[in-house]
Amino acid sequence: MNSRTQNTLLTIGIPTGYAVILRLFFGVNTWNELFSIMSVTFLFLLPTILGALTIYLSSPEIVQSLAYRVFTPWIPVFLFLIITLAFALEGWACWLMILPIFLIGASIGGLIGGYLKARNTNKIINISILVFLPLFVGPIENLIETIPGTYIAYTYIDIEAPAEKIWDNVTHVSEIPQEHDKGYLTRMLGFPRPIKAELNFEGVGAYREAIFTKGLVFHETVTEYKDNKKMVFTIKAYPHQIPSTTLDEHLVIGGDYFDVLNGTYELEKLPNGLHRLHLYSHFKMNTTFNFYAGWWGKWIMKDIQNNILLVEKTRAEEG
Structure with a gap:
């Protein structure tokens, strides 16, 4: 093995190995009060460190290229993705959501690594700071109490x-x-698809189970009802009833990070003779990065709702 090949393996292998070790470290359940996978430290800081390490360990000649500093850090990110999927450390749905963060963070880290390398400062100190930084930042982040954020996903369809x-x-x-399932995003993420949901009667206090595939069930109770006009209902999912293979552990509905609270249907008569069926829901995110998680939650909920609305439109117009 020539020195160039050996250097390339070290440049890519060390950051990849570091990412896997940190994932195992942060995933130890007994350390949840200190370290968490669902944290800014892991999801935002780790890829930045991966990128910085990749460039810092590269030879000075090739680091001069801006394209190298921006895109080469993506290699350990994709290797980390493959390893965590192969050993079931992470699910495909989680990776689809966090991959943009990891790629952007790795590129930023690559630029930081190039800057540090150009300064010719103490290599051992710089690498040590990069490697051990998450171990100091993680516990500090966990001391900050998360503030649950409530979001609304609004959709409608004309019928x-x-x-x-x-x-x-x-x-x-x-x-x-x-x-008849047209939920493109939820299908891509491997989410359960809707099967059926029928009220036991029409009025306040009515109950129904919104049944999805893979054992997912939403328990819904009507709290406000106006026939042919409006229906408001609470939504509850019980995590212990959902099979462990249904959703990634970090995406379990009703779990520590994501929960659906309620839903509302409203039927509006339009001037052109059509009816507009509105459907919106409130859901809760409980992370230290709600600014990103809430965006994904809203996108997923809208996809589910649009799917249901399209089914209801098709049946009403064709039935």
């Missing part, structure tokens, strides 16, 4: 059908065949 027929499909969603 050419009588109000009674539309409302009947709102209150009684019979079994949805797989070919």
